[in-house]
Amino acid sequence: MILLSPNFTLDEFTRSQTAERTGKPIVVELDSPVFINLQYLCMTLLQPIRTALGAVVISSGFRPDWLNRMVGGSPRSDHLTGLAADIIVPGRTPMEVAQAINAMNLGYKQLINEFGRWVHISSPGPGVAPRRQNLTIWNDGRGTRTTEGLHAVADLQARVTA
Template sequence: MQRFLLSPNFYLDEFCRSQTAERLGRSIVVEQDSEIFQNLKQLCATVLQPLRDELGVSITITSGYRPKWLNDHIGGSQTSYHLFGLAADLVVPGVPPLQVAQAFERLSLPFQQVINEYGSWTHVAVPPIGEEPLRQSLTFAHNGEQRCVKAGLHNVVQA
């Protein structure tokens, strides 16, 4: 299978992987002439590649584009930017998620939203092409059985 570059260090297939889809026997397909493909290129060009260039290490995409059937199956938000190829969840080996999220802010990258999710991974979304970025920063943590959402980026203590 041919790999398609979205930016110097990111390939389309990195955003189309899903263990859940594999378990369901389904594939995630993004056509090169689609809006999703253009959105993924924007995501890479505006926030992911600049972060990769700054950190100088590889970034692992744990969740990228989610078709509606996959988003529904995992209980994702019906307004998730993942549905449009405008968001990614990621980890950077050796760099805590809080530091990754803070790097997006420090570099003044045009993100819509960056989230330190449970101290386990970083979520980043970009606005649709032509829209101004909101630059919203959040932290998700657990408070017992409840999800706690705090404005800003904070350390998350693992229980």
């Protein structure tokens, strides 16, 4: 078991149901750039979040290019470099988690409430100023939309149908 920070192991970031179906392993070499980025993501963002909010489940961590294409990720996704994670905190809605993180004053690049189903958080990486951009990605019934700020998806959808 390889620890990235006191409460996070490398395994948690290289597990993917999609990858398992292909039988192809997700390999991260020790001290590789991806490994260093995952460590930085844990130490600066995920560990403080874990300490404040309790257990954090990583639903998507590092994605090699082939996996990112399979799951339809953006070609510039921060998951490709190990600087992003999709997280769920059991017992709290993604909106509650995102609002709590926003109030913590952490140096993140992006904090996204994705479809009201999970929270995407990314790090700018060492030496880069944190942008602290908050977004909500949701479905308006016709397609995927991105709205500035953290919103409950049901509120955004209610505005469309109103």
